[in-house]
Amino acid sequence: MAIYYRQVDDIIIVSGKTYPYKDIIKSCGGRFQGGDKVWAIPINDAALTEIKALCKRVGGGPLKIQSPHQNKQPQPKAPVSADEPGSVKVDGLSISELMTRVHLHIQQGFPRAEWVIGEIQSLSRRHTGTYLQLADFKEGASKSATMTVNATLWRSTQEALNRKLKESLDDILQEGMKIRALVQVGFYKDRGSISLNILDIDPNFTKGALALAREKLLKELRSQGLDRKNKQLEGSIFPFKIGLLSAEGSRAKSDFLDQLRAYGFPGQVAFIPSQMQGEKTVEAVIQGIKRLEQMSCDYIVITRGGGSNADLRWFDDRGIAMAVAHSDTPIVAAIGHHDDICIAEEIAFRREKTPTAAADFILSCFATANERLQQGSQRLLGLATEILNQKAQQQIQLSESLRSFSQGYLSQMSEHITYMSSQIQAQYHRSTQSVEAKLNQQARSLAMLSQKHVARHQQFAQQVRFSLRERINSYINTLERGIDQSQGKLKIKAFDSINRQEQMLQQHYTFMVAKDPTPWxxxxxxxxxxxxxxxxxxxxxxxxxxxxxxxxxxxxxxxxxxxxxxx
Structure with missing residues (x-):
């Protein structure tokens, strides 16, 4: 896995197992030389420092080239033929003979075109055609160990295939895509290398492989319930902080922000620039989601402009899907394709077709919240009115019940007193009649005594009647005061609640009006x-x-x- 470098005039030559680190080398300005299988980088201090650090990190370093005079080994003497004394006879093939023999074997071994399957490792489009390297992993080696072969798709062949397939092959011919191609195996004797001449391409193979991988990932997400996890989050009704994940300087970013400004978005937008196509898309999007989650955003919007279907495949990646599914923040995906839906859009909280539509969704949250506040105010006012009416009705019913109870109680007590008086009088008459014969002699004294006795009982009855009337009146007054106090407290609480709600509504209305530039x-x-x-x-x-x-x-x-x- 080691890589090496050497400096030739104003060029840095990098060789070795460079495929896993091609992006780093490209970022330094490197261009791959397919014939020599090396990278050429224009020399500068930054590029030289980066390459030195890379070689030191992965193993390797500067490539030392020995001069022909150093470490000169003694050469064995060639055998001398007995037939020709003094002459030298060398046993072996010349390079030209070796290349001719290899070329012949390849022609005999591959007399006709063959279908091959490989992953596009590097690709260069020129006016004459498309030049690429097809790679395959070595069996029993690490995942980064590959074997490669150069391939060429001439311009005339590609144009003929585009007409035949009625679609452009540019979407399929992308680095990292696996293709099935009909090739004629060729051998260049001058360079001693095998090359493949592409005659036909099977686009259904590439699309089928992508579709199978996509369906497999969707099945895994559904089996774990992750396809609904982000959708089940509760979105904020007042999203004052929005996280935006898009490419720096992209049309998608400007469309989203312009739409928010046009309608007076009252919140703030936290923007994280992210690559939206290419091999670094997955890592950039995952890190962007994590950073925006740490900022406590109400929503995270992932948006990009249009592009090829091949660029869209990065959003079918398992890493992005897991980041979206496990996010604690609702994610709005506006990837920018009307027909094709990527996995990130399928499992996100909400999918919008364009960046402008995503901005409209954010703005609609405020409109919905305002409508809900108005409806809540109406419901609260109606509920308070209903409660007041119920309490007033209950007060009337309670007053009627107390009045009816008091009248009934007074009537019962009056009847009881009348009954007791009649009983006392009857008893008195019975007593006087039973002893009348014995008290004839004391008639005067008994008459006086009976008069006093009757007077006392009458006075007692009046006192009882007066005492009962006073207690009943006191009880009725106490109940009426309690009812008046309860009614006052209910009215105060109801009006306080209504005033607080009206103040909150007025504050929200003032805030929304202040943010609306239309009057100005x-x-x-x-x-x-x-x-x-x-x-x-x-x-x-x-x-x-x-x-x-x-x-x-x-x-x-x-x-x-x-x-x-x-x-």
């Missing part, structure tokens, strides 16, 4: 924006940059012709 635009005011920065003074202007201004029915893009300052 109707009065003829506008805003000047340059480089996404609001311009308030001439000193803030960059005369070389264009301006944007907003009107009621659209936006204007302005160019500064001259500047005139107020004195």
């Amino acid at each position: 635009l109707k009065q003829g005011w506008t805003q000047l924006v340059q480089n996404q920065k609001q311009i308030k003074r001439i000193s803030d202007l960059d005369q070389s940059q264009p301006l944007q201004t907003r009107l009621l029915d659209g936006r204007l893009h302005l160019t500064i012709q001259s500047i005139e300052k107020d004195i």
Whole structure:
């Protein structure tokens, strides 16, 4: 797995097992030389430092070339023929003879074209055709150990195949894609290398392999319930912080942000630049999701512009799918394809077709929240009114019940007193009649005594009647005061609750109105924006940059012709 480098004039030559590190070498400006199977890098300090560090990290280093005068080994003397004294006879094939014999064996071994399967390792498109390397993993070796062969798809052949298949092969001919091709095996004697001339390509093989891998991953996600995990998260009704994952300077990013600004988005957007195509897409997207989760965003929007179907395959990767499924933040995926849906979109919280549609979804959350607040206010007001009506009805019923109870109780007590009086009088008459014969002699004294006795009983009955009336009146007054206090407390609590809700609604309404630029635009005011920065003074202007201004029915893009300052 070691790689080596050497410096030749103003070029750094890198050789060895370079395939696993081709992206690093490309980032240094390297170009692969297929004939010599080495990389050539224009020399500069940064590139030389990077290559030295890479060789030291993976094993290897500078390639030392010995001069022909160093370590000179004694050469064995050639055998001398007995037939020709003094002459030298060498036993072996010349390189030309060896190459001719190999060429002959290859022609005999591959008399006709063969279908081969391999992974595109490197690819170069030129005006004459497409030049690529097909690779396959070595059996019993590590996953990074590969064997490669050069292949060529001439321009005329590719145009004929495009017409035959009625589709462009550019989507299939991408680095990292596995293809099935009909090739004619050739051998270049001058370089001693095998090359494949591509005659036909089976696009269904590549599409089928991608489809099988995609279906396998979807089945795994469904079996673990991960295809619904992000969809089941509860989205925020007030998403004031949005995480945006897109390519720096992309049309998708500008469309998303412009749509939010156009409708006065009141929150903030945390942008993380990420590669959206190529081999580094998977790692960049995963790291971007993790960073935005740490920022406590309400939603994470993953968006990109259009592109080939081959570029879309990175969003069918298992790593991105797991990052989306396990994210604790709802993810809105707007990958930018109307017909093809990647796995990241299928398992995300919400899928939108375009970056603008994703921005509209964020804005719709506020509209929905405002509508829900208004509905809640109406329900709360209706509920408070209903409660007050119920309490008033209960108060009326309770007053009627108390009045009816008091009247009934007083009537019962009056009847009881009347009955007791009649009983006492009857008893008195019976007593006087039983002893009348014995008390004839004391009639006067008994008459006086009976009068006093009757007076006492009458006075007692009046006292009892008065005492009962006072207690009943006191009880009724106590109940009425309790009812009045309960009614007052209920009214105070209801009005306090209504006032708090009205204050909250007024605050939200004031906030939304303050963020709405439409009233200012109707009065003829506008805003000047340059480089996404609001311009308030001439000193803030960059005369070389264009301006944007907003009107009621659209936006204007302005160019500064001259500047005139107020004195």
